[in-house]
Amino acid sequence: MSSGQQVLLKLRKMIITGELEGGHRIAEIPTAERLGVSRQPIRIAFRLLEQEGLLIKSPTRGYIVREISEKLVTDALQVRGVLEGLAAKTVAEQGLTEQQKDSLLHCIKEIDQLFADKTEFGDLELERYHHYNLIFHETILQGANNLALRQALSKNNQLPLASNQAIVYDQQRALSEYHRLHYAHLQHCSIYDALMNRQAGRAEDLMREHSCVNILGETVRAILEDHHECMTLVKA
Template identity: 70%
Template sequence: MSSGQQVLIELRKMIISGEIAGGSRLAEIPTAEMLGVSRQPIRMAFRLLEQEGLLVKNPTRGYTVREISSKLVHDALHVRGVLEGLAAKTLAEKGMTIDQHQTLLNCITQIDSIFNKPELTSDDLETYHHYNTIFHNTIIQGSDNIAIVQALSKNNQLPMASAQALTYDKNNALSEIRRLQYAHIQHCSIFNALKQQDSARAESLMREHSHVVTLGETMRSIFHTDGSI
């Protein structure tokens, strides 16, 4: 994985987890020193995180971390699920082309290969990110619905709404691997529904899939509960 991608994932995780608090001001040089990298990957990460709605560019210099609530993330993921669900339903009703079938199958095959070992490397995360993006884009573009494409593009500007907003917490590696494996299994089920032209199931699975980004936090909240109902 490139240093830029590693920096992007690390900063995204730090903002989402609250390690870098909302309202904090970020500048290139201090952030580069904090992460032990050059300014170039920091500059690239800042621009992408601004596009994702996690940073707000200051009028003078640097960025401010956006205040993020769980409701904002939930609402953005819900809208993404509705839109991507509609895209999957539309594609299932039309039926996949040979190229779409092969592209989605290749994405599943490539991602499956990274789970044949107990730990994920930076290269494995790069592979996941690359083919996960292609998988989602193939379904979205396959709907041939410009309204869906434009609505998703707008929604992707909200925190954690984009399929490209990959997070991975090395401090919780086991639960993170489980989360990505679960997402992979969902991909397989979505592909199968599309293949069978089961539009209702394709839509339902795609809606559920949008919330996999919060699955790790959901699992931690369940296992740290005091047992009350």
Template identity: 50%
Template structure:
């Protein structure tokens, strides 16, 4: 997906999470494109992606409806991802990563570190980090040499915010986003250290914690508490 397309997708996720687009509300391409100041093409692609992620429901007639996402639903799907990615990290540590995989993981860490070194982030920085984050996670899955894990993760990604690609950015509070993503990046360093030193149990624990960090540590990142029934935290930080 192009950078502008990714930005549209991220904006719509945030609008759903913040309640700006309410559960049950009908949305259509033309008014959404006009509101975001883009053409219909990225809106169309974003709607399809959000439907696959379980955030929108396609209507029989034109348009989509915003799906209600409960806290339990998000927690369950993220928990499953943590288990699967934790297993992948443990197996990668036990089997050993190739020199090429190690170098690529290290490159992700170095590039990510350069984004956070200045003490703040821009929207463009976070869009770049999205790609680095996705690559870092895919390398760990690849290093596990376990195709069943990849298949299970692919199925789980159709649940709300279960995908590592489910990035939403609060453009109104970039200082908070800096803390959130920098924290996730530090966890990447810890996971890399455990994997490359063959510490399977430690690698597994770190990746499981990494998947749950955004949900469990909401108060570290969010000024407002979450609603009791509907999740308001931002998924995909890890």
């Protein structure tokens, strides 16, 4: 993974976890010094994070870290699910072209190979996963051939964590993150199967559920914490 991509992942995580506090100004030079890199990858990362809705351009200089709420992220992902669900439904109704079939299947095979070879992801595996994940989603979106849908999705992508570009991977929770991405891969397989069999309703439902995979880790942790609390109460 390039140094620029590493910087982007690092800054994205710092914003999401609150290490970079919402509402605070962030500038190139102090950020570059903090991460021990040059200003160039910082400048590029800032622009990309602005597109993802994690930074807001300051009217003077630099950027402001966006204040992120759980509701904002959930709402954005639900809207993405509706839009991508419509794209999948449309493609299923009209049928896949041979080129689309080949593209989707190639993505599935490449990602499947990552999980066959590795039990956890490093930078290289994450970069390859990200690459083929983007192609998978873009193939379906292009297949829908709906300009209004594409523009609506582009607008929604400017909200925090709503874009397919905004991949998050917490190395401190490597095992659970690995399983989350594997689950997302299995969802891709199910979506492909629904598209191949022209099951429009199923394809739409699967894609809508798939949109929330980014917050699946938080859901699992919440369930486990609730279970732990319940068990503690029972023992008491």
